[in-house]
Amino acid sequence: MGTADPRALWERVADDLRAEINRGDLKAGDPISPEQELADRHGVSRQTVRQALQQLTNEGLLLSGRGRGRTVRSQTRLHWQLSHFETQERHSAEADAWSNGVADQGRNPHQDVTVEINVPTPKVAERLGLNQDDLVVVRRRVRYVDDQAFQLADSYFPESIARGTLLMQPRDVSVPGGILASIGYPQIKIVDEIEIRMPTKEESSKLGIAAGTPVAEHVRTGYGEDGKPLRVMITIVPGDRHVLVYELEAQ
């Protein structure tokens, strides 16, 4: 007699709603029926409905909030062009590559910068070829687009290179050709490592990341003319707001 549907009750509810979203019956921004109503309609308890909604939220399809109800999540992503060196400035000057890229897409960028001197984490020390008792200058940037926090971008420089230079200025400095080049250390090679993972609690709160949103941890190591590492930049990139872009040309 049973219908022999192997899916759990909550999974059927989730599948129903997911199908409505994929089909376009529910569009970005549309409100979802209240939990109690969904429970009545499917003949299940409210907790079961909540499990279904939880699942869809984890898939990045829904947003929720106390008192506000649930809505279908929208995603428009900003393109982040990563294959241009700082030395290949396409713009007049002034702003850095990131700001220019954002402005090109009709959005309004700005960044907050703080500078500190610290001991390197193992991850940074390894990439800069430093010991634990060496020091690094850390430039921590929070990058905003249209006044929403968009990225955490922390740059690490060996203290021996950064001491007494522009790099110690706790503000948004930029010079044509790149800061490192301007102080005598041009970068000739870059290695990017991209890791995909869920955000830590701290990252979630700093960036206002919704549940069900993964991040990319983008680690860029820059090397100088003598082949030694000059800089490590670690950027935390919320997945729902970005597309990372690389353009590669045959030589």
Add this chain to the structure above:
Amino acid sequence: MGTADPRALWERVADDLRAEINRGDLKAGDPISPEQELADRHGVSRQTVRQALQQLTNEGLLLSGRGRGRTVRSQTRLHWQLSHFETQERHSAEADAWSNGVADQGRNPHQDVTVEINVPTPKVAERLGLNQDDLVVVRRRVRYVDDQAFQLADSYFPESIARGTLLMQPRDVSVPGGILASIGYPQIKIVDEIEIRMPTKEESSKLGIAAGTPVAEHVRTGYGEDGKPLRVMITIVPGDRHVLVYELEAQ
């Protein structure tokens, strides 16, 4: 006389366990106490503990399974070098760039290939500059490492280019310099777009992706000497198994 801890009960349980993991008291592979035991220890109900464990699972910290108990998740990632063109073969020949990269890291790669002719999805049509009534040849590959499914990599070619060539062979073909070059269409430029998101239900089941694991959708478009697109490759990359790597050299 409340303790005035603003955190919910489940959040305290989660924070406790997360701290144990970060501190190293619980290492990869270690079992977590059973739900009932955690409930008793913290003086909360089993459902509350389950909510905490659910959260940590979504953060990618735990694995679970019926009857098996829960364990701390480990993560060793394979490096995937993406900045080398097919024309820049470093290896004797035979295998493709991906297989070589995997073998270099002491692992054992293989791939299953199927070929079909189909109408392009809008995403593919846009990048190949095709209309909806044009046809594409699709090479679908499931890539395995040590017999575990690792990536879904689908390549799309305009039917006009692929017809009657090696590209129609439903097996793991590879030639020095790349297949496209061997049939008269060398790629001179590549554009990669990387999107970070949660997997669809289908991707999760095909790749055996655990809850709380994001994916990268890597879209590589290859252009020929006349500047026209030749190929789109869409790869679904489980985040817990990969690090994407790009090396960029100054010109």
Add this chain to the structure above:
DNA sequence: CAGTGGTCTAGACCACGCT
């Protein structure tokens, strides 16, 4: 203030993996 989602409990039964 009404309605929403968020938290929490107590208890039940089921499905799976192991020994």
Add this chain to the structure above:
DNA sequence: GCGTGGTCTAGACCACTGG
């Protein structure tokens, strides 16, 4: 068979948002 996690219910109260 026993212990584990997975599913599900019914009911309660709280916290926030909006009219």
